[in-house]
Amino acid sequence: MSAFVPAVRAEFTKTLSTRMWWILAIILVAYVGLLAGGIAFGLGALDASGQDDAPPGPVGMGETVAGIPVDLLAPVVYSLATAVGYVFPALLGAMLVTNEFRHKTLTPTFLATPRRGAVLSAKWVVMFAFGALFGIAALIGTVGLGAAGLTAFGFDPILGESDTWALFGRAVLAMALWALVGVGLGVIVPSQVGSIVIILAFTQFVEPILRLAGGFADWAAQVAQFLPGAASDALVGASIYTVMSGAGSESLDWWQGGLVLLAYAALFTVIGYLANWRRDVT
Amino acid sequence: MPEGVPIEFDGVTKRFGSVAAVSDFSATILPGRVTGFLGPNGAGKTTSLRMLLGLVAPTSGRATIGGRSYAEIERPFATVGAALEAASFHPGRSARDHLRVYAQASSIDARRVDTVLDAVGLTPYAKRRVSGYSLGMRQRLGLATALLGDPGVLVLDEPINGLDPEGIKWIRTFLRSLADEGRTILVSSHLLSEVQQTVDEVLIIAKGRLVHTGPLASLESHAVHQVVVDSPTRPALADALTAAGMEPVPADDGLIVTGAEPDQVGAVAFAARVQLSVLYRRKAASELEDSFLALVGEEGSL
Structure with a gap:
């Protein structure tokens, strides 16, 4: 423990003393905020125009807008913070690790803290905190602009309900876990360009396609629910992807989703530790 | 005042695959003096230092x-300070923040940052x-990192590389004063001439x-002696020396x-009755360098 607490302080300073964290945070807030505002205004305008051609949901689900039950409008808009924004904490986590390889700072880092496991644990602690911070920032964006859009068209932003705030809490947890997944991926793929490309390609392209494919067969849906993005959406409890892929898709319970995401982070980190972190630093 | 302790290599070997980078290396480096760790590039200096430092x-x-x-x-920073290469910095971080990071990681008082x-x-x-x-400023920042914990042992890999003449003079004086305080100083270099005026002891690999x-x-005892000799009748002298099994080489x-x-x-x-006009042992300026090169072999000149 004697090396761990100092290592945590050092990792906080490392993260705060370069520009990357706030550049990513600003892009994240602007991106998910504008998306949430745009979708809220778009759906509101569609509903108000009376030209909603989408088939209504199953009987008993009540009024829908573009096929989305009105009850789910606000959660779907707010959860864009995680459903779209989760890539940002993952990038931050991966960069905190790959920076050490890229700029050869592993040398002074391991000189100051020869217990290498303590360094990696410290990165987990610090990235969990920054991931949570990103989650709060992203929610400020989606709730701020999203609630404004919903309210403007007469929908209830349901900000007074405890369920909504529970969703916010789970969203913050999801973002924190994604930063840990990023740390794990960064140790497995120490090349900075390599790990950034993998994160972007997987989250923006590979996983959406796999989840879409999961909608075509039962067995595929069983597997697809364990994909990291699907687990994350299950943890948060609402997602534009879940709504789009229809009611037939499988989903984990929120706590199962959280555990699956944590398992990904832990598995990646342990594999990376064994494969790369213990190596000679030359 | 921090106390210097000895550095000891005991039969250290490092193989990368089938290549032996360092073979059965044993040496003791004592406090109170500057020890030069010399050898051509690729001789195993950096690998030895990295093994010493647990990297x-x-x-x-x-x-x-x-x-x-x-x-x-x-x-460890309070016992050993090390500067291994001039590039171990995140380019987007200031020198002050760089030092703050490692001061925190090794529980060193933040005030030391400004001191170093x-x-x-x-x-x-x-x-x-x-x-x-x-490059010179990076070298200084590397040295500052090594000094953070006011350590009794300093390990510096090629610290003179990239310094201007003023910087070289400065670091010589600086290392000398640190050794005089009783610290253990190990400085690597691939050029003897670079550290000749600084080191007390040498370790050649x-x-x-x-x-x-x-x-x-x-x-010096390894240096190849040169005797300069001349005579009004130089050909006769040359013949006599050749006959005696020596190999005289004509020079200016x-x-x-x-x-x-x-x-x-x-x-x-005298035996050949040749009159001598000149006879002295040359105190060649490159004597140490020559014996250094002789020790490390031909590739030393690289």
């Missing part, structure tokens, strides 16, 4: 500082990002093996004989 795991053998391996030292910045002359540039630093160790002056100021002492040359001339 590279030895294939066999053990390197210790004051009897303990690096990993066993609590708060001042000691290496970087205070005016402390808030500038490292990406704007020259070539192809991963220790080839010489001892005080700097001990290199006479004949150069290597591998013999002046008295032997004089005796040959």
Whole structure:
């Protein structure tokens, strides 16, 4: 423990003393905020125009807008913070690790803290905190602009309900876990360009396609629910992807989703530790 | 005042695949003096230092500082300061923040950051990002990192590389004063001439093996002697020397004989009744460098 607490302080300073964290945070807030505002205004305008051609949901689900039950409008808009924004904490986590390889700072880092496991644990602690911070920032964006859009068209932003705030809490947890997944991926793929490309390609392209494919067969849906993005959406409890892929898709319970995401982070980190972190630093 | 402790390499070997980077390397580096760790590029200097510092795991053998391996030292920066390469900085971080990070990681008082910045002359540039630093400034920042914990042992890999003449003079004086305080100073270089005026002891490594160790002056005994001799009848002298089994080489100021002492040359001339006009042993300026190169082999000239 004697090396761990100092290592945590050092990792906080490392993260705060370069520009990357706030550049990513600003892009994240602007991106998910504008998306949430745009979708809220778009759906509101569609509903108000009376030209909603989408088939209504199953009987008993009540009024829908573009096929989305009105009850789910606000959660779907707010959860864009995680459903779209989760890539940002993952990038931050991966960069905190790959920076050490890229700029050869592993040398002074391991000189100051020869217990290498303590360094990696410290990165987990610090990235969990920054991931949570990103989650709060992203929610400020989606709730701020999203609630404004919903309210403007007469929908209830349901900000007074405890369920909504529970969703916010789970969203913050999801973002924190994604930063840990990023740390794990960064140790497995120490090349900075390599790990950034993998994160972007997987989250923006590979996983959406796999989840879409999961909608075509039962067995595929069983597997697809364990994909990291699907687990994350299950943890948060609402997602534009879940709504789009229809009611037939499988989903984990929120706590199962959280555990699956944590398992990904832990598995990646342990594999990376064994494969790369213990190596000679030359 | 921090106390210097000995550095010890005990049969340290490192193989990368089938290539032996360092073979059975044993040496002791004592406090209170500056020890030069010399050898051509690729001789195994950096690998040896990295094994000492726990960054590279030895294939066999053990390197210790004051009897303990690096990993066993609590708060290592307070015992050992190391500067290994001039590029171990995040370019987007300022010198001050760089030092703050490692001060925190090794539980060193934050006030030391300003002290060491001042000691290496970087205070005016402390808030500038490292990406704007020259090689010389990076060297100074590396040294500042090594000094953070006010350690009794300093390990510096090629610290003179990239410094301007003023910087070289400064670091010589600085290392001398640190050694005089009783610290252990190990400085690597691939050029003897670079550290000749700084070091008391030398440790010479070539192809991963220790080839010489001892005080700097001990290199002189390895130097190849040159005797300069001349005569009004130089051809007769040359014949006499050749007949005596020496190999005189004509030069501007006479004949150069290597591998013999002046008295032997004089005796040959006397026996052959050749008059001598010049006879002295050359105090070649490159004598140490020559013996260094002779020790490390041909590739030393690279």
